[in-house]
Amino acid sequence: MDESRTRRVIEIVLIAAFLVFVLLPLAGKLLPAEGAFALTENRRPAPFPTIELGRPGWGWSIVSFPRRFERYWNDSFAFRWYLIRAHSLAKLALGVSPSPKALVGQEGFLFYAAEQSVEYFRGVKPFTVPDLAHWRDELESRRAWLASRGIRYLVVVAPSKETIYGEFMPPTLFNVRADSRFDQLLAYLRTNSSIEVVDLRGALVAAKAGQRVYHKTDTHWNDAGAMIAARALLTRLQAWYPQIDAGPFPGELRIRTAAGGDLARILALEDRFPEERVEWVPARPGYRTASTANAPGVAGSFECVSCNGPRAVINHDSFGENLIPFLAERMRQTIPVEGTRLDEALIERERPDVVIQEFVERALMCPDLRGC
Secondary structure: HHHHHHHHHHHHHHHHHHHHHHHHHHHHHHHHOOOOOOOOOOOOOOOOOOOOOOOOOHHHHOHHHHHHHHHHHHHHOOOOHHHHHHHHHHHHOOOOOEEOEEEEEEEEEEEHHHHHHHHHHHOOOOOOOHHHHHHHHHHHHHHHHHHHHOOOEEEEEEHHHHHOHHHHOOOOOOOOOOOHHHHHHHHHHHHOOOEEEEEEEEHHHHHHHOOOOEEEOOOOEHHHHHHHEEEEEEEEHOOOOOOOOOOOOOOOEEEEEEEEHHHHHHHOOOOOEEEEEEEEEEEEOEEEEEOOEEEEOOOOOEEOOOOOOOEEHHHEOOHHHHHHHHHHHHOOOEEEHHHHOOOOHHHHHHOOOEEEEEEEEHHHHHOOOOOO
């Protein structure tokens, strides 16, 4: 084969390879393959954007179409999971965290890195006095509104995983100050307010000596941690409701091996970071699901006819998913509400005895409970 013919064959092969590479994602979109949002990112994929001709504000739908289409394409890109996985494996081999949302810690621990979690852990952005006053005023205003209706208010802060297992954080990350924003807030409230705040850190740190209380590959506490948190919370509620049972929950903790949790999924490495899930198996169900009038963030409620605890509305984030089943075992009625906003209409209608406000510790990086 002469030189010109060899060059022509090489050029044809390169052109074909380039076209395959460029058109492969499009072909993947047309095939019945799982490329549309294979990586679980704890959110919904961006929908296909539309242009709303004839509707109020339709001009904005044209202006924003390119940006909305880019978000849609990034989320639905064919073979997305495989590309992210290859990228994660390559970075992991180099000793670098594959995603800015997750940190690879020591001894198989993964940590959440978004929402200023690292800044909170290191203590590089402490509260100012005006910040603390604003948080106090926000909590006080909620308590006052509830108190005017004869309803108690209790705040519960779920510790971030790195607060309990900071020894497994990457060694390059260290604290620049001893007290955290939560420490600052508690100290400020002790002298400037009578808001009730449940600090779970001591109970969880003490319990981890005998049982892992957070998932290694997930942001959240496991059932062992949620049980410790529930008993600490119930013990605090006994000051208001002495008849409530804060004793041990009948049943047992079991361990099963499963794919990695939400942080492993962010890295597309669930198989490389398997999870030993600590799960609670109750001896008997103590509550039943009941219907609740439709309200945003409210799927239903739980009732326990044999329980002596109060009727409670529980505002919660994702940490509440493990916590609420334990509380429902001891409350006469439990109404979970996702988010931090007080649903005043729901509270007026249901008239609970107490509103419990649960939120994760890193939320203290926000200006107030309305979020960042």
